Amino acid sequence: AQTVTQSQPEMSVQEAETVTLSCTYDTSESDYYLFWYKQPPSRQMILVIRQEAYKQQNATENRFSVNFQKAAKSFSLKISDSQLGDAAMYFCAYRDSSGGSNYKLTFGKGTLLTVNP
Amino acid sequence: GAGVSQTPSNKVTEKGKYVELRCDPISGHTALYWYRQSLGQGPEFLIYFQGTGAADDSGLPNDRFFAVRPEGSVSTLKIQRTERGDSAVYLCASSENRNTEAFFGQGTRLTVV
Structure with a gap:
């Protein structure tokens, strides 16, 4: 079974600075998707960024970028120019790209990000 | 609707209730x-x-849980x-099909007292 581990329960960053959230995962599959979701106090899970395992290029979405290291099974999220609105729980998630359970997301335990003004 | 909607937003119930x-x-x-x-x-x-x-109910914890x-x-x-x-918070998500991005609702926070 796939597992996702987030080793940082909490992180903090100063407004306008850069922060990196860590995630490692375990899978025997060669093709899969990795995601970072943001969950503000409203509880809605919002997709921040997605990476397809077969793509070597790291995904980027505006101030958000990932460092995907397939061999090391590592998938970190970098937030540049942090804003107060970035404060939230961040979850790393995994999904198979094919096969019988490719609809199922497996989440880590989350990292609570605080942004200090 | 524009997004996934879940109701109620919060639910408090007594132990043993449905x-x-x-x-x-x-x-x-x-x-x-x-x-x-x-x-x-x-x-x-x-x-x-x-x-x-x-299609897959393997995650339901026991037979007290059922969905339709x-x-x-x-x-x-x-x-x-x-x-x-x-x-817990119970989250619902939907997608066009099993291969596409899932969109989440805001969840229902269930508290059993």
């Missing part, structure tokens, strides 16, 4: 999912519907004889 949680997915989305998020944890998969049928989607749109998660350990 509860129903409702999910109204994005119009046209054939795939619907329920996840449970316990305090301090990430969401955990409960059940997946493709159309009207439960009779017309392939709205889904209801039903919990019988609630226990304090059932307290």
Whole structure:
């Protein structure tokens, strides 16, 4: 079974600075998707960024970028120019790209990000 | 609707009671999912519907939990004889099909006292 581990329960960053959230995962599959979701106090899970395992290029979405290291099974999220609105729980998630359970997301335990003004 | 809608937003019930949680997915989305998020944890998969049928209910913790989607749109998660350990946020998500991005609702926070 796939597992996702987030080793940082909490992180903090100063407004306008850069922060990196860590995630490692375990899978025997060669093709899969990795995601970072943001969950503000409203509880809605919002997709921040997605990476397809077969793509070597790291995904980027505006101030958000990932460092995907397939061999090391590592998938970190970098937030540049942090804003107060970035404060939230961040979850790393995994999904198979094919096969019988490719609809199922497996989440880590989350990292609570605080942004200090 | 514009997004996935879940009702109620919050539900407090007494131990042993029956509860129903409702999910109204994005119009046209054939795939619907329920996840449970316990305090301090990430969401955990409960059940997946493709159309009207439960294609995978392997995540339901026991037979007190049941979900339906009779017309392939709205889904209801039903919990019988609630226990304090059932307290959690129940998240619903939908997607166009099983291979595309899932969009989440704001969840129902269930508290069993």
